Amino acid sequence: MNFIEKMKEEAKKEKKTIVLPEGEEIRTLKAAEIISKEEIAEIILLGEEEKISSLARKEEVDINSIPILNPSTSAKREDYARKYYQLRKEKGVNLEESRQLLKNTMYYGTMMVYSDDADGVIGGAIHPTGWTLKPPLQIFKRREGIKTVSSYFIMIVPDCPYGEEGLFIFADSGMVPNPDAEQLAEIAISSADTAKELLKLEPRVAMLSFSTKGSSKDPIVDKVISATDIARKRRPDLLIDGELQGDSALVPSIGKRKAPESPVAGKANVLIFPDLNCGNIAYKLTQRLAKAEAYGPLVQGLTKQVNDLSRGCSTEDIVGVVAITCIQSQMLK
Numbered sequence: 001m002n003f004i005e006k007m008k009e010e011a012k013k014e015k016k017t018i019v020l021p022e023g024e025e026i027r028t029l030k031a032a033e034i035i036s037k038e039e040i041a042e043i044i045l046l047g048e049e050e051k052i053s054s055l056a057r058k059e060e061v062d063i064n065s066i067p068i069l070n071p072s073t074s075a076k077r078e079d080y081a082r083k084y085y086q087l088r089k090e091k092g093v094n095l096e097e098s099r100q101l102l103k104n105t106m107y108y109g110t111m112m113v114y115s116d117d118a119d120g121v122i123g124g125a126i127h128p129t130g131w132t133l134k135p136p137l138q139i140f141k142r143r144e145g146i147k148t149v150s151s152y153f154i155m156i157v158p159d160c161p162y163g164e165e166g167l168f169i170f171a172d173s174g175m176v177p178n179p180d181a182e183q184l185a186e187i188a189i190s191s192a193d194t195a196k197e198l199l200k201l202e203p204r205v206a207m208l209s210f211s212t213k214g215s216s217k218d219p220i221v222d223k224v225i226s227a228t229d230i231a232r233k234r235r236p237d238l239l240i241d242g243e244l245q246g247d248s249a250l251v252p253s254i255g256k257r258k259a260p261e262s263p264v265a266g267k268a269n270v271l272i273f274p275d276l277n278c279g280n281i282a283y284k285l286t287q288r289l290a291k292a293e294a295y296g297p298l299v300q301g302l303t304k305q306v307n308d309l310s311r312g313c314s315t316e317d318i319v320g321v322v323a324i325t326c327i328q329s330q331m332l333k
Helices: 003-013 026-037 049-059 077-091 095-101 105-114 129-139 181-197 219-234 246-250 252-258 276-289 315-332
Strands: 017-020 042-046 120-123 150-156 167-171 204-208 239-244 270-272 293-300 305-308
Touching (some): 003 293, 017 026, 017 315, 026 049, 042 105, 077 105, 077 129, 105 129, 105 305, 120 129, 150 181, 181 204, 181 219, 181 270, 181 293, 239 246, 246 252, 293 315, 305 315
Parallel strands (some): 017 042, 120 305, 167 270, 204 239
Antiparallel strands (some): 150 293, 293 305
C-alpha cells in the first residue's frame, strides 16, 4: 500500500467534511467524484450550480450525490457575514464589506469551517496562494504556542534511498518568504511535530544552508545557525541540527565526513530551507526532475484546517490533499 492509499484508509476511519471552493474547475470535480465514490470524505462544492452541473455533464463526471452551494444565494451568507464582521470590525471592516466578501467562495468556505459546518477547506487549483490563505489567516486562530503559521510539502521520491525511503517533509516551501531566526526555528519545530503526528516518523531535522558546520561565513548562514540554536533550546527532545548542506543532510558517507558529530547528517527526513526562494525551487525541481509526488503547500499552526494546492496539481493530487486534510482535522480535534 503506497503513502496516499494509507492516508485514504486513515481518513475513512473518521470521515470529515471538506469544502472545495473551486467547484467550477474540472480537476476539482473529477477529484470530488473519486473522493465520494471511495468514501474518503464528505465533499461540498462551492460555485454556481448550473455552471458546475453543466461542466460535469460535459465531462461525464458523476457528482449527483455531492451538494453544491452558491455563496451568492446561500441562506447562511448573512450569518457568516455577521460573524466575519465581528472578527474583523477592529480592523476597519464594516458589515456591508463583510457581505460582499462572503460572495467569494474561499471566504465562504473558510467561514463554513470556522462555524463548524465543515472540517477543512482546500483551494488553489486555479488561484494563487494569497487567494487561498488570506481568508484563513484572517479568520482562524493560531494553535497554542505558535506565532509563525507556515507550510510544508510532503515529498515522495521514487527509488530514493534517502530520508525515510524517499519520504520527506520540505518546509517552508509555500508561505513565509524570508523568515528570521525565530521564525525559522518555529518552522523547524512545527515541521518536526507534523512528521511525528501526521506521518508517524521519528523526525530528523536538517537546517539547510550552503555551508556545513562553518565551512562558509555569511549573514544568511548565521541566521540558520541561530535558528538551530533556538530550536534546540526550545525542544531538546527533537533531533535538529545545522547548518548543513543538502548532501551533508542526505548522504550518509558525506554527512559522516563533513559533520561526524551530527545526529542528523546523512539521515535527515525533514528539510528546513532558509527562505521561500530555496524551499519553493527545491520542491519544484525535486517534483519535476526526480518525478516525485508533491503534496502541498499544507498548512501548519492553525486551529482549523486549510490547505493550498499548486496550480499545476492533478486530479490525483487533489484527492491526496483531501485525504491528508481529513487526517489533519482528526488530529486537531
